[in-house]
Amino acid sequence: MTTRYLWVIALTWVVTGLVVAFFMRRRGFDFYPWLALGTMLGPLVVPLAVERVRFHGVTEREAKSTPTPPRRGLDILVGLDGSDESAAALVSAVELFGPLMTSLTIATVLDYDSESFGGLESRQAAQTMLEEAASRIDLEVVETRILFGRADRALAEYARANGVEMIVVGARGRGATEALFGSITSRLVGGCKLPVLVGPRSAGTEHQRHGASTQTALAE
DSSP: HHHHHHHHHHHHHHHHHHHHHHHHHTTTHHHHHHHHHHHHHGHHHHHHHHHHHHHHHHHHHHHHHHHHOOOSSSEEEOOOSSHHHHHHHHHHHHHHHHHEEEEEEEEEEOOOOGGTTSHHHHHHHHHHHHHHHTTTTTOSSEEEEEEEESSSHHHHHHHHHOOSEEEEEEEOOHHHHHHHHOHHHHHHHHHOOEEEEEOOOOSSSSEEEEEEEEEEOOOO
């Protein structure tokens, strides 16, 4: 009986860790630290997770309450994550809209927990990636931004609050979490009210860099 009881407790701990990790990942947090916390703390991690979600929810609502009016011209936001596809999307955006753009913002999105788990290194790496990408763009106004949260929501909210007319993203992201939790690109196209330009599959060929497989989607 004692052994069975211990197995039930262990299973409860592991299941709680998985559920909490999936829950937090859907809200823009890092899956693996929350999986570890949930596995160690079991049900005790639930109040901590709820408090973190509530805190960042308040922060997002405050940001939404102060939108920036749109500027004249075509303002484009490109999401960059270090993948070949996102690099190809950036090239396509510049080639297609370069002369028409008033401004170009290159952004990458980190999860909320990157501030706590190796935050400084994550931010430095992200900033370096953005600066290197911006240095290759021959435009007068190129801005870089590091956003936080779930990538599709963070990009959409930044675009809405800053008067961006179009979001540009790669055809697919990078890393195991992208495959595990679904495509950020698909969620953005399906849920964003702004035009979303999806770049080519790869930056490997000149034909692709000119956007042969580029498609534009406007989600209603």
